[in-house]
Amino acid sequence: MIETIVTILLGLFLLCLVCFLALVLISSIFHLKHMVPFVPTPAGVIETMIAEADLKPGMLALDLGAGDGRVIRRAMLRVPGVRAIGYEGAFGVWLFAKFLNAGSKAKPDMRMQDFFKQDLSNADVVFTYLSIDIMQKLLPKLQKELKPGTKVISNTFSFKKKEPIKKVFVKMPFWGGTNVLVYQF
Numbered sequence: 001m002i003e004t005i006v007t008i009l010l011g012l013f014l015l016c017l018v019c020f021l022a023l024v025l026i027s028s029i030f031h032l033k034h035m036v037p038f039v040p041t042p043a044g045v046i047e048t049m050i051a052e053a054d055l056k057p058g059m060l061a062l063d064l065g066a067g068d069g070r071v072i073r074r075a076m077l078r079v080p081g082v083r084a085i086g087y088e089g090a091f092g093v094w095l096f097a098k099f100l101n102a103g104s105k106a107k108p109d110m111r112m113q114d115f116f117k118q119d120l121s122n123a124d125v126v127f128t129y130l131s132i133d134i135m136q137k138l139l140p141k142l143q144k145e146l147k148p149g150t151k152v153i154s155n156t157f158s159f160k161k162k163e164p165i166k167k168v169f170v171k172m173p174f175w176g177g178t179n180v181l182v183y184q185f
């Protein structure tokens with residue numbers, strides 16, 4: 001009897017392990033495709049990004065490459081009434097975001113989609129934490145689609161062909177700090 005229970009538990013454990021490894025593998029393939037790994041924005045930087053966004057109830061915030069959704073979840077908690085959509089291409093990370101949503105009062109609409117293929121024209125604020133190359137590739141799309149006045153708040157990475165209206169240096173313990181760049185379109 002005990003032997004059967006142990007065998008079943010071991011089987012379940014192995015099944016979970018295989019599923020987890022498959023998830024990691026699939027999400028790594030997506031990361032390779034996007035060439036941007038999931039690196040979460042630290043809490044202090046998130047607070048600055050949200051403060052600079054000057055969000056008001058009813059506004060729509062997008063996170064392009066939303067990771068586990070932490071930036072927009074925090075934005076929704078800080079400014080009740082804000083709506084938020086997060087686009088995330090890596091399956092494992094997107095699934096993790098849905099899991100975190102389930103345990104939070106704020107539930108941004110997490111979509112497993114490539115943000116380059118989405119219409120961004122409804123956004124009031126756009127958050128990014130991408131890479132220097134993807135920022136340059138993204139600029140023409142933002143210039144074409146964003147409403148006049150829309151703010152883009154970028155963690156660390158800047159556009160080469162557009163000047164930020166503001167740059168805030170956020171000090172971080174142990175590794176100096178980083179810039180939050182504020183753009184207005």
Ligand SMILES: C[S@@+](CC[C@H](N)C(=O)[O-])C[C@H]1O[C@@H](n2cnc3c(N)ncnc32)[C@H](O)[C@@H]1O
Nearest residue numbers: 034038039040041065066067088089114115129
């Ligand atoms: C550095 S992480 C930032 C995560 C989150 N925004 C944050 O600040 O914590 C960048 C994320 O963008 C995602 N990503 C990159 N290119 C993408 C694309 N074209 N469409 C959707 N997600 C993308 C990656 O999978 C990765 O999880």
